[in-house]
Amino acid sequence: MSPQLKMLLGIGVGAAAGLAANGLAAGAPWLNWVIDHLTYPAGQIFLRLLFMLVIPMLFSALVMGISEIDLRHLGRLGARTLGYTVVISTIAVLIGLFLVNVLQPGEGLPDALRDAARGGAVTAAAAPADASPVALIIGMFPDNVIKAAASGDMLALITFSLFFGVGLTLTRTEAAARLRETIQGLYDVTTRLIDAVISLAPIGVAALLFTMTSRLGVHILVQLAAYVGTVLLGLGVHMFVVYSLSVRFFGGMSPIAFFRGCRVAILTAFSTASSSATLPTALRVAEEELHLPPHVSRFVLTAGSAMNQNGTALFEGITVLFLAQLYGVHLPLSKQAIVMLICILGGIGTAGMPGGSLPVVAMILGMFNIPVEGLGLILGVDRFLDMCRTVLNVTGDLAAAVYVSRGEPHLSGQADDTQGAAAEGREEQDKGERAPSGEDGGKRDA
Template sequence: MSLLKLKLHWQILIALGLAVLVGLLVGRDAGLFGVSFYAIFDFIGKLFLNALKMLIVPLIVSSIIVGVSGLGSSDSLGRLGGKTIGYYAMTSFFAILVGLVMVNLIQPGVVDGDPKEVFGFDADVQALEDTVGGKDGGDVVEVFLRMIPTNVVAAAAAGQMLGLIFFSLLYGYFITRIAEHHARAQTQFFEGMFEVMMRITDLIMRFAPIGVFALVAKTVADTGLEAFGPLALFFFTVVLALATHFLVVLPLLLYFIGGVNPLRHYAAMGSALLTAFSTASSSATLPITMECLEKNAGVSNRTTSFVLPLGATVNMDGTALYECVAALFIAQAYGLDLTFGTQFIVVMLALLTSIGVAGIPAASLVAISIILGAIGLPLEGIGLILAVDRILDMMRTAVNVFSDSCGTVIIARSEGETQVLQSPQPQPV
């Protein structure tokens, strides 16, 4: 069978495996005709990410406006919105609790001997401050301030999705409050924009295996596999906590609240999960997530267009879990025994800061710096986790996307969509 005839998620999975092998073989220095393979991987990976990010703003605006305007009455909007926010708050809290339990049970930062000698706190503080300070993390208060942008165009250009979503919600709501002939023209325009964006998404996804190969090969060539050695226990703790949330908590919610077979949902979301893992960006994965839910899981566009864009911005289960584990690991590495009260502060800050974290690679470093500052730890502690942050970022992004998709399915079922995951759906080629 030709590789091009394989389903997309199989193509992406093969690309992942090849990328690991090629990345280990070529490293950073190997090249051809004076051009390193690393630079080629970097170029192709950036092209793919740029193409995905190009879709984000018009796709979010059109999908939310179409979704909200299609809800009709304010009662429908309030009901769907309440269910969405309630689900996101619940699953993020569950994820943080899973991380809290794991890091206290395993205690990856507790070592024999002097922690300073074992971990060698000699990270370049200025470089870390530049890495973290250069990102628009804000603080907990600014998360809410950014919900109402002073300039919606500037917010879109800066990637401030909270403000863009709030504006789109208002726009879609008031389409239902104007004269019918005006409302029809507005709705048809944004429906047309949404259809165009989905066609462009289909085109870009044909090149997803190539983009995934380049992104993962670059990461492996850069870090190799030996980087996990000193941080193996921390890495294991985060992976075990993410796996627990991914394989236990979310499937139980699907089965008992959504009334659907979790295995069918895993199958339906294959392409989106692999794309999320390779790009480490829930925002960039949004078009694929939407396509998988509508075409593979049978969820209506009415639900996906409202729930998913909101989830890609505010629902970060994996990120919240990681922030909690990372902050407590760093505290353990410094030899601190945090009290219950301090750990509670970490839990609440992880919940709040995960809402405002941008859906892009390494954005959670911003939130972790806020948590470290709140509990009195130096910023250089972030240097302890940088070696494995990229790989863990890819894993937690997949958990973020899967949680969004589970919420969409559960909410769709609660809205009376009986066709969701009730029979195997064809997957896009």
């Protein structure tokens, strides 16, 4: 059975059994015993497995994402890529937060059911007491990184990881190279473990959904449908409005031509739900369909597959605020700004694999005392939403490549490139008698 069918089976069994138990035996002693001794512990173990992998995954992914970029040779190419990524990711998170505050998909749950949903909730860490801008900036720089990791201080951990990645990039010694290989190994092992935990998702989702639906009944499914609609609306607005404007005005390309050229990469991203798995297809689309310079597309798409996660950042922001609304946890604008910043920076450290954003979401929930049990609801629909947000991530990488390519001097138009290549070929032919064959081979290789 494919993973998708297993997940659907877990969703169906857990939700149907929970709804049936709620309708036939709500409040019965035997049902409470099943919840307290079977489904609730199983769901909690699954969530704690995700929590367990948050710190090593974030640290290794951020460090490797930064260290793989040669800071000495970034120049304009890297600066424009980084600036574009930050701006577009910020817009994505703002769209998500705006939609959640306006549509409020998590509101409407009766207070009695909300109290039942909070029953037995366990959180991982507390949000910072002082959320002023000055305190937030100071708190981003930890005085003890071990303490920051142990207390779940995401901003401090992300800042340290970024600094460590920059230092590893600038240090060109054999010992630093071995350390880089070690951290790469940590990243590989962590992503493999996350993949193994996600493979247990059908059981974990079934247990979590049974616990939720047996306590809350059909009301929770209404809230879940509103959440899914909000996420899809945010992804659609960002993809077809923001990317279209970006490609047209910043990249000088027709949005219709852009989306037509990206269709193969979009289908691959939707089917695999993995930015990393879609990278080879995206590279081919950038060079053959969009006609972008190879050195630009390879740099932007390779870095973007790990760092330019617009869809993931949007999804994380909507998910955190939705669950806060669902459980009645009030997040003022100051705390929403912290959520936005974490989502933007956390997008850099999100593994480009199915379910890679779930540990980050779990940690953010713990920071703001939002019950992580709500993640069980999200897991029930996460596979489909993961496929959709991966489409946004991959399309965003291609849109970034279009923007950065426009600043390259030799990309003045495909026709001009063709004419220039033909003229260069004629010139090389004229010089053929004077140039040794080895030099010609060297020019072709270059």
